[in-house]
Amino acid sequence: MSRAIVLGVDVGGTNVKAALVAKDGRVVASVSYSTEAEAGPEAFAKTLHHRLENLLKEAGLHKADVASVGIGLPAFLDVPKGIIEQAVNLHWTDVPIVDLVTAELDLPVMIDNDANLAALGEVWKGAGKNAKSALCVTLGTGVGGGIVLDGRVYRGVTTMAGEIGHISIKPDGELCNCGHYGCLETLASATALVRDGVRAGLQSPRGHDEPLSAEDVFQLAESGDQAAQTVLSTMIHWLAVGLSTVANTLNPDTIVVSGGLVNAGDALLGPLRVEFSRAALHRVANGCRIVAAELGSSAGMLGAARLAWQFADSEA
Ligand SMILES: [Zn+2]
Structure with missing residues (x-):
């Protein structure tokens, strides 16, 4: 047996x-x-x-x-x-x-x-179920990623494939922890959202003494604060640019987004889908759905x- x-x-x-x-x-x-x-x-x-x-x-x-x-x-x-x-x-x-x-x-x-196994889990039993090829991106303090091709993790030669947080998409941008400039995670993580929110003068709606959080930026944007909306749409623009770079390379059928920022739901994924369809090649965007992770x-x-x-x- x-x-x-x-x-x-x-x-x-x-x-x-x-x-x-x-x-x-x-x-x-x-x-x-x-x-x-x-x-x-x-x-x-x-x-x-x-x-x-x-x-x-x-x-x-x-x-x-x-x-x-x-x-x-x-x-x-x-x-x-x-x-x-x-x-x-x-x-x-x-x-x-x-x-x-x-x-x-x-x-x-x-x-x-x-990160690779979280991607494999989502493709097996979560939001990416039945995906043939998926890119999974985790938006937290940094940006992690995993690639699943034909149901298997793609690791690359030194197990570094999927490190999409360190694609440099703005070479004149901020210094990243990895030593390079303008990496995706310096532009499209919870950390980046809070940093840019503070720079834009946003204050937590929970009180002046409360440190600004990524959730605060979403809440302020939702309530009509224009500075917060600009910070958020800039972050989503860069995220779409980063994802389109990978999607144009891999042509996946699914992008699974996970991590703390996904709690914002359609406030993130709605505009992300729109920006992504602008940033990626048409045939790539048309064949690719963007979904929120389900397995936590x-x-x-x-x-x-x-x-x-x-x-x-x-x-x-
Ligand atoms: Zn980096």
Whole structure:
């Protein structure tokens, strides 16, 4: 009998989410627990083993039922070698994570970065369901991205594909954390929206002492504040320029937008669709829908499970 379940694991700076997931995407049992990155990767592997045993008990399953393990990491990775090169938030460097977890769990292990797996999760079970090719963009303090082509993550040669936040679209623009100027994330993130709002003299409607937030800018724009509307439409313009650059290259059928800014709903996506159809080639824009992510914080875990299933099937 073929193995019935995989373990999908999403490692965040604060919490780990892990779940036993069936081949149809059904979550059979799940758990969230503190990452405790300071204890080191060996302790992480031991804790994961312990949590897996508990999940199996809860689900009435056994280790022999587990086909493989997929792990999403907030890190620069060498996927073919199974190595974490650098995980800034975890303070881990040069960790042979696949060997460590494989030795501890005695199961096949596959890794990818968290943004790629969030993209894979959305394409498998979320807003990008049935997409053949999708670009997923996360708008938060920065801009993250993932590319899924024909149902699989596209990683590139050094696992850097999808870093769309660092496309330089305004070379005379602001200095980015990466050392380049005018990157998309300096123009179209929550951070950029707040920075430009403050520069435009916007004040939080929640009170003069409250620091301006990205939500405030949306709210001010909605209530008719012209300066806020300008800040917002400028941000959306640059976002459309960035997305059209990638879309003209990949010609995807779906763009999934996730992250905190998506809470604004159609106030973001409505004008974004209009700007995108202006910025991208007509035939590219016509073939591409822009949708809000649906899985929230579960996207990475489900994407890790999908990766585990793909890995198990390829090894079978
Ligand atoms: Zn950059």
